Amino acid sequence: MLTSKQRAYLRGIASNYETIYQVGKGGVTEAMCRDIAEALRKRELIKLRVLDNSGWTAKEAAEAIAEQTESDVVQVIGSKFVLFKRNEKEPVIENIPKAK
Incomplete structure (x- = not known):
């Protein structure tokens, strides 16, 4: 679970990110969630549409994907949302505020 400071920090980083996945008429599928989980492992923070x-x-899509990938929803704005999952072995994003 992310704190408000951690969410704010990650929102700032994600504002410069491009959308890398889209949820289309097929909806949220198991194969899509596997791909997203792999992207989260490599990048930690991704933007979807x-x-x-x-x-x-x-x-709805953010919550469903976050549950299947065991990630956190950072923000949802309009048709876009941002997910985060920390890679404990090889962290990509540094200086995330510590949880109290």
């Missing part, structure tokens, strides 16, 4: 024809809201 929900297309209008998907039938999902960004919040």
